[in-house]
Amino acid sequence: MGGKMQQTNASAASTALYDHAAAGGSLGPSADAGDAVMARWLQSAGLQHLASPLASTGIDHRLLPNILMQGYGAQSAEEKQRLFKLMRNLNFNGESVSEPYIPSAQTSAGVSASDGFYSPDFRGDFGAGLLDLHAMDDTELLSEHVISEPFDPSPLMPGVSKGFENDFNLTSSRQQGEQTDADLSVPSPTNEKENSTKENNAAKIKVVVRKRPLNKKELARKEDDIVTVNDNALTVHEPRLKVDLTAYIEKHEFCFDAVLDERVTNDEVYRVTVEPIIPTIFQRTKATCFAYGQTGSGKTFTMQPLPLRAAEDLVRLLHQPVYRNQRFKLWLSFFEIYGGKLFDLLSERKKLCMREDGRQQVCIVGLQEFEVSDVQIVKEFIEKGNAARSTGSTGANEESSRSHAILQLAVKKHSEVKDSRRNSDVNDYRSGKVVGKISFIDLAGSERGADTTDNDRQTRIEGAEINKSLLALKECIRALDNDQIHIPFRGSKLTEVLRDSFVGNSRTVMVSCISPNAGSCEHTLNTLRYADRVKSLSKSGNARKDQAVSSLPPTNKDASSTSSLPVSVDVDDVYEQQEVRVPDMGRRVVEKETPSYNPTVDYDKQPSGFSLNEREENGLSSGIADRERFESNSSYGGLASQKVNSSYTQHSADTEEKVPKVSPPRRKISREEKSEKFGNWFKKDGSGSDLPTAIPKQQSTGNYSASNTGSRQYKPDPPVGNINAILEEEEALIAAHRKEIEDTMEIVREEMKLLAEVDQPGSLIDNYVTQLNFVLSRKAAGLVSLQARLARFQHRLREQEILNRKRVPR
Numbered sequence: 001m002g003g004k005m006q007q008t009n010a011s012a013a014s015t016a017l018y019d020h021a022a023a024g025g026s027l028g029p030s031a032d033a034g035d036a037v038m039a040r041w042l043q044s045a046g047l048q049h050l051a052s053p054l055a056s057t058g059i060d061h062r063l064l065p066n067i068l069m070q071g072y073g074a075q076s077a078e079e080k081q082r083l084f085k086l087m088r089n090l091n092f093n094g095e096s097v098s099e100p101y102i103p104s105a106q107t108s109a110g111v112s113a114s115d116g117f118y119s120p121d122f123r124g125d126f127g128a129g130l131l132d133l134h135a136m137d138d139t140e141l142l143s144e145h146v147i148s149e150p151f152d153p154s155p156l157m158p159g160v161s162k163g164f165e166n167d168f169n170l171t172s173s174r175q176q177g178e179q180t181d182a183d184l185s186v187p188s189p190t191n192e193k194e195n196s197t198k199e200n201n202a203a204k205i206k207v208v209v210r211k212r213p214l215n216k217k218e219l220a221r222k223e224d225d226i227v228t229v230n231d232n233a234l235t236v237h238e239p240r241l242k243v244d245l246t247a248y249i250e251k252h253e254f255c256f257d258a259v260l261d262e263r264v265t266n267d268e269v270y271r272v273t274v275e276p277i278i279p280t281i282f283q284r285t286k287a288t289c290f291a292y293g294q295t296g297s298g299k300t301f302t303m304q305p306l307p308l309r310a311a312e313d314l315v316r317l318l319h320q321p322v323y324r325n326q327r328f329k330l331w332l333s334f335f336e337i338y339g340g341k342l343f344d345l346l347s348e349r350k351k352l353c354m355r356e357d358g359r360q361q362v363c364i365v366g367l368q369e370f371e372v373s374d375v376q377i378v379k380e381f382i383e384k385g386n387a388a389r390s391t392g393s394t395g396a397n398e399e400s401s402r403s404h405a406i407l408q409l410a411v412k413k414h415s416e417v418k419d420s421r422r423n424s425d426v427n428d429y430r431s432g433k434v435v436g437k438i439s440f441i442d443l444a445g446s447e448r449g450a451d452t453t454d455n456d457r458q459t460r461i462e463g464a465e466i467n468k469s470l471l472a473l474k475e476c477i478r479a480l481d482n483d484q485i486h487i488p489f490r491g492s493k494l495t496e497v498l499r500d501s502f503v504g505n506s507r508t509v510m511v512s513c514i515s516p517n518a519g520s521c522e523h524t525l526n527t528l529r530y531a532d533r534v535k536s537l538s539k540s541g542n543a544r545k546d547q548a549v550s551s552l553p554p555t556n557k558d559a560s561s562t563s564s565l566p567v568s569v570d571v572d573d574v575y576e577q578q579e580v581r582v583p584d585m586g587r588r589v590v591e592k593e594t595p596s597y598n599p600t601v602d603y604d605k606q607p608s609g610f611s612l613n614e615r616e617e618n619g620l621s622s623g624i625a626d627r628e629r630f631e632s633n634s635s636y637g638g639l640a641s642q643k644v645n646s647s648y649t650q651h652s653a654d655t656e657e658k659v660p661k662v663s664p665p666r667r668k669i670s671r672e673e674k675s676e677k678f679g680n681w682f683k684k685d686g687s688g689s690d691l692p693t694a695i696p697k698q699q700s701t702g703n704y705s706a707s708n709t710g711s712r713q714y715k716p717d718p719p720v721g722n723i724n725a726i727l728e729e730e731e732a733l734i735a736a737h738r739k740e741i742e743d744t745m746e747i748v749r750e751e752m753k754l755l756a757e758v759d760q761p762g763s764l765i766d767n768y769v770t771q772l773n774f775v776l777s778r779k780a781a782g783l784v785s786l787q788a789r790l791a792r793f794q795h796r797l798r799e800q801e802i803l804n805r806k807r808v809p810r
């Protein structure tokens with residue numbers, strides 16, 4: 001294991017405190033051990049920032065239960081009433097405890113650096129444990145030399161990176177055999193296809209579909225394979241019944257950037273999806289690759305090998321002198337989002353906090369990042385993280401992921417630490433500046449939102465959270481591809497975490513995984529509609545950028561063709577050029593694909609879940625409908641046609657200015673829909689997972705059927721946002737609890753001070769009594785307020801339980 005591992009983490013907090021205690025606290029060895037115990041307790045409660053002040057007060061840890069008033073508080077109704085009166089007299093605002101924690105100046109400034117915990121060194125260490133997203137100082141990232149250095153294409157050429165094939169290709173031996181057969185029997189990809197794949201690689205959003213083979217159970221049940229793949233297109237043959245019960249097959253055709261059938265290996269998946277964006281990571285790109293699909297469709301199977309492959313290529317590039325000389329290093333972190341909460345998969349599932357810094361950069365406090373210089377160690381981390389994931393059993397998958405797992409590989413540039421700066425910059429050195437990164441997301445099953453009323457509350461909340469995040473993710477992709485200034489990343493924890501993947505120089509690859517069996521038809525169609533929507537957004541974005549490219553001076557194109565840039569160009573200029581060169585490649589693809597255009601395409605009969613008529617009938621403005629019409633149009637008949645492209649070019653030229661004006665109402669609609677759609681978590685059937693992207697308002701009041709896309713019936717909507725409200729209240733309750741403990745600590749400090757004063761000769765007992773009375777009242781009021789909040793929350797849970805029972809007669 002030649003890998004070098006370096007750790008930057010929040011556990012340094014405890015270490016610092018233990019060190020401090022070991023260095024000789026005032027209470028001697030037993031108190032030191034107590035401090036360590038307290039530090040651990042506080043850390044586990046997300047209150048580590050309180051550790052040092054507590055240590056500095058010299059409070060004996062054995063007193064902690066008393067200090068925290070365990071078993072204390074208003075027990076009887078009479079006591080409670082008295083406390084309420086007291087609160088009123090004190091003019092307390094019970095809501096104030098719900099404020100999220102913001103370290104007060106008092107807590108941080110009042111402690112000297114010598115306390116260890118708050119020393120600059122330690123703080124920096126802690127900071128280094130953050131997902132270092134705020135280190136994007138453009139001018140510092142890459143020297144002109146680096147930018148002008150052409151990438152050595154060889155390490156990423158297919159066939160070169162075979163080294164780890166045997167190690168991590170999860171394909172079973174059975175599949176390996178199939179693959180060999182496939183290699184012989186399946187016609188090798190045409191040049192055209194290869195070209196189109198390569199050139200399309202630069203698209204900002206790329207949508208790939210992967211179909212898995214029928215599994216043993218499905219074969220045993222003699223289920224039909226209803227999905228046929230033909231190059232970049234696929235057809236779903238949906239078994240349907242007419243009203244007179246005659247069986248018939250309805251065909252749904254889709255076309256994507258790439259469609260990978262059941263014979264395609266994980267290796268090939270990597271080549272099509274991630275490999276092309278690896279070099280861009282060194283050019284400030286934040287890439288995201290995620291798998292989407294129903295449970296058991298192969299998301300984990302698809303996603304697991306990708307980071308390892310990517311790490312292999314990244315490490316290879318990092319070893320090139322140009323990057324090695326600049327101290328470019330690779331860092332890995334792995335965490336999951338489960339039930340709206342973050343857990344570090346490489347640190348015993350330690351709960352993580354997400355914070356925004358002053359520059360609105362998202363930081364994951366306490367997330368461990370490991371420097372990795374060897375692929376073997378990456379493999380070990382991945383295995384460790386996967387073993388720590390939240391999984392459970394579903395009907396479709398015995399090892400089903402119940403969370404979103406996010407593995408991030410970040411390339412950082414580490415500055416040289418000169419002796420004079422060593423002290424202050426040592427942590428800067430450790431964390432480095434993020435040059436670019438790639439996030440691999442294995443999403444929880446997309447239909448989990450439909451695992452609803454038969455399940456317990458926890459599972460429903462899980463489902464709601466998953467649905468919410470998938471919708472939010474789609475919203476972000478939509479905004480991203482429209483180049484909107486506002487990206488709605490606050491829609492969920494998932495998108496908040498991925499915030500930096502949605503701004504600036506980003507690339508997104510979506511792998512939609514589908515099951516081929518007839519029993520999964522509904523889910524498969526849902527997945528494909530979601531993917532289709534994302535893809536159509538991608539097309540519009542690229543087409544618009546083609547405009548910009550066509551007006552570029554030829555020198556840019558020259559630069560593109562050689563992949564090298566003039567050394568004299570300044571950094572920002574370079575990136576400007578890179579931004580536009582990418583669509584230029586896309587444009588060439590468009591032209592190549594001309595023959596595949598089918599001019600007879602009837603918009604209304606397109607196999608999309610969102611036919612034009614539906615949209616118009618359902619109240620979208622004509623401007624929006626026009627735009628959607630274009631998007632739908634460009635989504636079919638190949639990647640895009642010349643005709644479509646040129647018509648859009650014209651249309652776009654005419655209406656370029658109008659697009660932003662059209663966008664806001666469209667976004668507004670989607671926001672309204674979003675809250676309606678969140679209600680789907682109640683639904684028992686597959687429709688709950690449908691995640692339609694443009695469900696018109698009327699749908700909530702009546703049945704909706706998309707004749708050409710499989711029938712989908714909409715039930716009356718449940719009360720909107722119930723679950724979201726509960727999740728929010730839960731967060732608020734936990735925040736209030738933390739705040740209450742902080743207040744208690746503060747009060748305890750005051751009490752200790754009072755005790756110290758009263759013991760002094762000549763102290764005034766009257767003062768002591770008055771102040772103690774005041775302090776105790778505050779303590780009691782804090783508890784009552786928290787209890788009241790807790791009672792409200794319990795009430796909400798009960799209410800929701802009753803509501804569910806009423807809604808679903810068992």
Ligand SMILES: Nc1ncnc2c1ncn2[C@@H]1O[C@H](COP(=O)(O)OP(=O)(O)OP(=O)(O)O)[C@@H](O)[C@H]1O
Nearest residue numbers: 212294295296297298299300301397400401444445
């Ligand atoms: N392309 C494939 N070839 C062979 N087997 C596959 C393929 N895709 C998936 N499988 C198998 O199908 C099963 C389910 O796959 P996987 O666990 O990846 O599904 P998932 O989409 O991640 O499910 P969940 O959302 O429940 O976590 C696994 O046993 C996996 O090995």
